[in-house]
Amino acid sequence: MSLPNQADEGITFDTFMEGVWRQNPVFVMVLGMCPTLAVTVSAVNGLSMGVATLFVLVSSCLLVSLIRHLVPKEVRIATYIVIIATFVTLVDYLIQAASLALYEALGAFIQLIVVNCIILGRAEAHASKNPPLKAVVNALGMGVGFAIGLLALGGTREILGAGKLFGISLFGEHFQPWVVMVLPPGGFFVLGGWLLLFALFRKKPVTEGGHAHD
Amino acid sequence: MSMELRTSPHQISERNVPTIMKHVVLSLLPVCAFSVWQYGLSALALLLTITATCLLTERLLNRSAGQASTLGDWSATITGVLLALTLPPSFPLWMGVVAGFVAIAIGKALFGGLGFNVFNPALIGRAFVQAAFPVAITTWVPAFSAQRFSEFVPTTLTAPLMMPPDVVEWVKLQAVDAFTGATPLARWKFENVIASTHDLLTGAVTASAGETSAILILVCGLYLAARKFMDWRIPVAVLASAALTAWLFQLYDPTHYPAPTFVLLSGGLMLGAVYMATDMATSPVTPLGVWIYGAVIGVVTVMIRYFGGLTEGVMYAILLGNALTPFIDLYTQPRVFGTRQQGKNK
Amino acid sequence: MSEPITPQTTPSGKMIATMVLVASICGVLIVGAFESTQAAIAENKRIMVERAVFKVLPGAASVKEYAATPAGIQPLTGAMPEGGIKFYAAYDQAGALKGIAAEAAGKGYADVVRILYGYDAQCQCIIGIGVVSMRETPGIGDKIITDKAFLKNFEALDVRVNAEMTALANAVKVVKHGSKTSPWQIDAIAGATVTSKAVGRGINDSAQKLLPLLVPHIAELKS
Numbered sequence: 001m002s003l004p005n006q007a008d009e010g011i012t013f014d015t016f017m018e019g020v021w022r023q024n025p026v027f028v029m030v031l032g033m034c035p036t037l038a039v040t041v042s043a044v045n046g047l048s049m050g051v052a053t054l055f056v057l058v059s060s061c062l063l064v065s066l067i068r069h070l071v072p073k074e075v076r077i078a079t080y081i082v083i084i085a086t087f088v089t090l091v092d093y094l095i096q097a098a099s100l101a102l103y104e105a106l107g108a109f110i111q112l113i114v115v116n117c118i119i120l121g122r123a124e125a126h127a128s129k130n131p132p133l134k135a136v137v138n139a140l141g142m143g144v145g146f147a148i149g150l151l152a153l154g155g156t157r158e159i160l161g162a163g164k165l166f167g168i169s170l171f172g173e174h175f176q177p178w179v180v181m182v183l184p185p186g187g188f189f190v191l192g193g194w195l196l197l198f199a200l201f202r203k204k205p206v207t208e209g210g211h212a213h214d
Numbered sequence: 215m216s217m218e219l220r221t222s223p224h225q226i227s228e229r230n231v232p233t234i235m236k237h238v239v240l241s242l243l244p245v246c247a248f249s250v251w252q253y254g255l256s257a258l259a260l261l262l263t264i265t266a267t268c269l270l271t272e273r274l275l276n277r278s279a280g281q282a283s284t285l286g287d288w289s290a291t292i293t294g295v296l297l298a299l300t301l302p303p304s305f306p307l308w309m310g311v312v313a314g315f316v317a318i319a320i321g322k323a324l325f326g327g328l329g330f331n332v333f334n335p336a337l338i339g340r341a342f343v344q345a346a347f348p349v350a351i352t353t354w355v356p357a358f359s360a361q362r363f364s365e366f367v368p369t370t371l372t373a374p375l376m377m378p379p380d381v382v383e384w385v386k387l388q389a390v391d392a393f394t395g396a397t398p399l400a401r402w403k404f405e406n407v408i409a410s411t412h413d414l415l416t417g418a419v420t421a422s423a424g425e426t427s428a429i430l431i432l433v434c435g436l437y438l439a440a441r442k443f444m445d446w447r448i449p450v451a452v453l454a455s456a457a458l459t460a461w462l463f464q465l466y467d468p469t470h471y472p473a474p475t476f477v478l479l480s481g482g483l484m485l486g487a488v489y490m491a492t493d494m495a496t497s498p499v500t501p502l503g504v505w506i507y508g509a510v511i512g513v514v515t516v517m518i519r520y521f522g523g524l525t526e527g528v529m530y531a532i533l534l535g536n537a538l539t540p541f542i543d544l545y546t547q548p549r550v551f552g553t554r555q556q557g558k559n560k
Numbered sequence: 561m562s563e564p565i566t567p568q569t570t571p572s573g574k575m576i577a578t579m580v581l582v583a584s585i586c587g588v589l590i591v592g593a594f595e596s597t598q599a600a601i602a603e604n605k606r607i608m609v610e611r612a613v614f615k616v617l618p619g620a621a622s623v624k625e626y627a628a629t630p631a632g633i634q635p636l637t638g639a640m641p642e643g644g645i646k647f648y649a650a651y652d653q654a655g656a657l658k659g660i661a662a663e664a665a666g667k668g669y670a671d672v673v674r675i676l677y678g679y680d681a682q683c684q685c686i687i688g689i690g691v692v693s694m695r696e697t698p699g700i701g702d703k704i705i706t707d708k709a710f711l712k713n714f715e716a717l718d719v720r721v722n723a724e725m726t727a728l729a730n731a732v733k734v735v736k737h738g739s740k741t742s743p744w745q746i747d748a749i750a751g752a753t754v755t756s757k758a759v760g761r762g763i764n765d766s767a768q769k770l771l772p773l774l775v776p777h778i779a780e781l782k783s
Contacts, residue, residue: 090593
């Protein structure tokens with residue numbers, strides 16, 4: 001696709017919804033699996049990680065888009081990495097200031113947002129070719145999609161693994177927690193379940209060989 | 215006059231998958247009967263529930279995948295029975311349903327059904343519930359309690375999704391003396407108490423049905439091997455390598471490590487070696503591969519028992535062996551007749 | 561630089577200029593964030609330490625950090641001195657010494673179990689524990705914070721130092737469930753032996769090192 005045309009396209013609803021639904025980073029693109037599997041032991045952890053990533057994604061895409069004409073293509077990846085790392089450091093400080101307990105729960109995965117391929121991918125594939133507003137709207141959609149994915153995983157694992165949602169007990173004290181769900185294998189089981197569910201929902205041809213039923 | 219033309223084979227062997235599987239199920243019946251005799255109603259209910267769940271899941275997934283029913287190949291029945299035999303007889307029925315569903319759905323159907331599964335489905339089911347319900351799966355009740363044919367163990371009828379009740383009080387009422395609530399392996403690991411061979415042989419120990427009837431399982435296995443319904447090399451390799459490893463450790467430090475007889479007769483080693491490691495879909499096919507596979511399982515079992523955090527290692531050893539099977543097959547291909555050894559034919 | 565020859569190669573000067581510009585923007589952002597959050601972070605850390613210490617030493621109202629070294633004890637400011645062990649001195653409302661809290665760690669079932677224990681100078685015993693971090697199996701290993709019978713071990717766990725001030729008079733030891741006979745023994749949780757032992761070993765390791773250094777100087781803290 002030619003660049004000028006794409007940049008000229010206006011902001012449509014799909015600019016936002018692309019990341020939430022059609023190209024959801026967790027359920028469709030299956031990107032950023034490290035934080036997705038590792039920190040989603042509870043709804044709060046999943047949501048906080050999602051929001052932290054959303055913040056980094058939106059701010060770096062904004063900055064990348066603002067300086068897109070300035071950066072020579074030879075050093076663009078290096079520039080993007082510096083920008084992303086900066087915002088990750090900001091988030092790191094902010095979370096520490098907000099809650100140390102949350103900071104300990106998310107652990108190294110806050111710093112690891114810097115290698116989350118969704119962010120570099122958006123910066124390279126979208127923000128570097130689009131005006132700031134459009135880039136921000138698109139990044140917002142992707143970030144929201146990612147946060148929804150993490151919240152869905154974290155919520156499911158917390159309900160099954162602890163009988164709670166956002167720390168509120170749902171089934172009374174005699175509920176038998178499925179311990180495996182808050183252990184690492186549980187992440188894979190629940191992710192698999194959600195991917196299956198999402199595939200059933202969408203039921204559209206994803207690959208060229210797919211059959212269109214609708 | 216019409217003449218029928220057919221290509222070979224003209225005589226069809228009766229040894230097909232359903233026949234073999236049916237014989238395996240039949241040979242498991244004495245073990246099941248022993249389990250029911252030991253633990254009564256609860257064991258019976260668990261066996262029936264899990265087997266029914268496995269069959270139902272298989273049928274359901276057949277239907278949703280638009281396949282013909284595969285219930286007739288008896289493999290879901292085997293999975294259900296084996297799974298039930300590896301669980302504590304007092305295991306809550308609803309957890310049994312979870313185990314049965316996971317065994318068939320994740321252990322088998324997800325890979326494409328019988329023959330495509332990488333791991334033994336029964337062990338997948340057990341591994342899942344062991345990780346999900348670590349307390350329930352290590353709660354034991356005494357065998358041969360007086361009312362075992364008239365009442366259930368309280369944990370059996372736990373309401374779905376609820377935590378099983380504490381059995382300590384119930385166990386006291388049974389007035390079975392010297393009940394410790396720990397399997398022979400756990401007692402060895404944490405208290406350094408070695409159960410006597412006599413107790414292990416007669417099932418006078420606390421454990422799942424699959425762990426208490428070593429001799430019965432061996433006899434049933436001999437029947438299967440004699441009728442050539444299973445590869446006798448696998449159990450022999452597993453048991454021999456486990457015994458050898460145990461013997462070496464005992465030579466090194468007899469005060470700490472138990473005798474090979476204890477290693478062979480305790481835990482689920484016998485059931486695993488005879489019925490689970492020999493699963494045709496998940497074990498190697500080459501003659502040399504079978505020996506390697508069996509030896510890996512035997513050695514890993516003993517290593518997990520001696521050095522791992524868990525008390526029993528057969529399950530993970532067999533799953534590991536299953537995972538290695540494709541590689542073992544790949545590297546132990548026999549030389550094709552008429553060709554030279556690899557590397558020399560250039 | 562062996563780049564493929566392309567018609568428009570950006571001059572190095574522009575690349576460097578861009579990188580410097582971006583790096584400066586980022587630097588300003590980071591410094592700004594650091595300056596504005598530092599106070600809140602330090603406050604958070606202090607509250608976290610206080611909360612943990614107050615939990616193992618009920619009745620305490622303020623906490624000071626100290627370092628114990630073979631040369632004596634000193635308030636901890638800045639870096640930890642060579643061979644020093646960190647501990648917290650807790651004081652009550654009136655400013656009298658309430659007790660000492662220190663961290664202990666032992667290898668558990670899944671990972672290292674880190675706990676904080678409260679030491680009472682009067683009875684020379686441990687009067688409470690709290691978990692700092694652990695990843696033990698939920699429902700089994702985490703009984704160390706919920707099992708009442710287990711926590712009873714830490715109402716008065718004897719950690720007296722021997723007369724020569726070199727080690728504990730009796731090593732802290734974890735024993736099989738139901739077989740505790742002496743005040744320096746810890747009754748393990750049935751079914752969670754590995755985690756119980758991790759706690760016991762951790763306390764023993766830490767107390768053996770810290771208390772012989774600390775006890776001779778304990779009077780210095782009573783202010």
